[in-house]
Amino acid sequence: MSIFNKLFRKHKPDPSDDTNLDVHIKFLNALRQPATALSVSKSPGTSRIGGLPNLPKDIEWPNWKEAPLAFLCQLDLSEIPVGLAEKLPKSGGLFFFYIQEQETWGFDPKDKGSWSVIYTKQSISTLPERLAPNGLVKEYTYKSKDITFKPIKTYPDWQDDRIDSLKLNDKQSDQYFELTSSVYEGEPAHQLFGFPSPVQGIEMDLECQLVTNGLYCGDSSGYSDPRRKELEPGKTDWKLLLQLDSDDDVEMMWGDCGMLYFWIKKQDLDASNFESSWMILQCS
Numbered sequence: 001m002s003i004f005n006k007l008f009r010k011h012k013p014d015p016s017d018d019t020n021l022d023v024h025i026k027f028l029n030a031l032r033q034p035a036t037a038l039s040v041s042k043s044p045g046t047s048r049i050g051g052l053p054n055l056p057k058d059i060e061w062p063n064w065k066e067a068p069l070a071f072l073c074q075l076d077l078s079e080i081p082v083g084l085a086e087k088l089p090k091s092g093g094l095f096f097f098y099i100q101e102q103e104t105w106g107f108d109p110k111d112k113g114s115w116s117v118i119y120t121k122q123s124i125s126t127l128p129e130r131l132a133p134n135g136l137v138k139e140y141t142y143k144s145k146d147i148t149f150k151p152i153k154t155y156p157d158w159q160d161d162r163i164d165s166l167k168l169n170d171k172q173s174d175q176y177f178e179l180t181s182s183v184y185e186g187e188p189a190h191q192l193f194g195f196p197s198p199v200q201g202i203e204m205d206l207e208c209q210l211v212t213n214g215l216y217c218g219d220s221s222g223y224s225d226p227r228r229k230e231l232e233p234g235k236t237d238w239k240l241l242l243q244l245d246s247d248d249d250v251e252m253m254w255g256d257c258g259m260l261y262f263w264i265k266k267q268d269l270d271a272s273n274f275e276s277s278w279m280i281l282q283c284s
Contacts, residue, residue, distance in 0.1 A: 074093055
């Protein structure tokens with residue numbers, strides 16, 4: 001019996017329960033996954049969203065179709081407190097980039113290369129910022145925001161089968177939306193690991209698995225392909241690496257108030273093979 005089934009049987013939700021969400025809170029809290037929020041910092045550091053990267057000299061600024069990618073954020077891994085994001089290397093830096101015009105959404109195998117995740121073992125805190133390359137449009141050099149790392153516990157999305165099984169009424173559903181968003185304390189939902197906050201479909205792990213194996217998922221064709229049955233079990237290998245929200249502070253807007261989701265296979269994460277990450281854009 002799965003952990004969920006054991007929890008659900010013990011919880012035994014009843015449609016006649018009180019209309020408040022409190023009656024389910026013990027069950028819901030048991031489902032939470034730890035994550036690390038990228039929160040605005042009051043003291044400058046090396047980790048930031050937007051601005052310009054402290055790329056080492058031996059690393060080229062990534063390009064796609066002869067145009068430089070826009071820089072999204074950098075994480076100085078030595079700034080992450082011990083115990084948070086424990087699967088990441090303890091030192092070095094991670095850099096995230098994405099195509100300037102947001103022309104790719106991650107549902108097409110041909111999208112590969114329109115984003116980049118770069119890892120360096122070098123300490124980036126002493127390196128100078130890299131000047132923006134020729135071809136990087138000014139509006140895609142985002143404003144800079146220093147960030148710090150805070151532990152949070154994320155809840156499954158309302159589309160999750162475990163939440164759907166509770167048959168929440170309208171009042172409880174509203175309270176659940178408030179609960180899931182409250183973990184960010186009014187800030188954009190930037191985070192490492194944990195449950196994603198989908199804007200559209202919840203099965204991004206399956207999408208990553210199918211697309212990286214050559215299936216187009218911009219329509220139903222990839223999901224109805226005979227190879228899906230063989231590939232689908234591999235979706236459990238994928239986990240959220242970084243969720244990057246739209247953010248007025250740095251003038252980032254993903255589609256229409258959307259989010260970027262960088263996913264990585266557990267095996268690649270263990271091997272610090274970040275260049276194999278896959279990105280998905282969702283917006284309303």
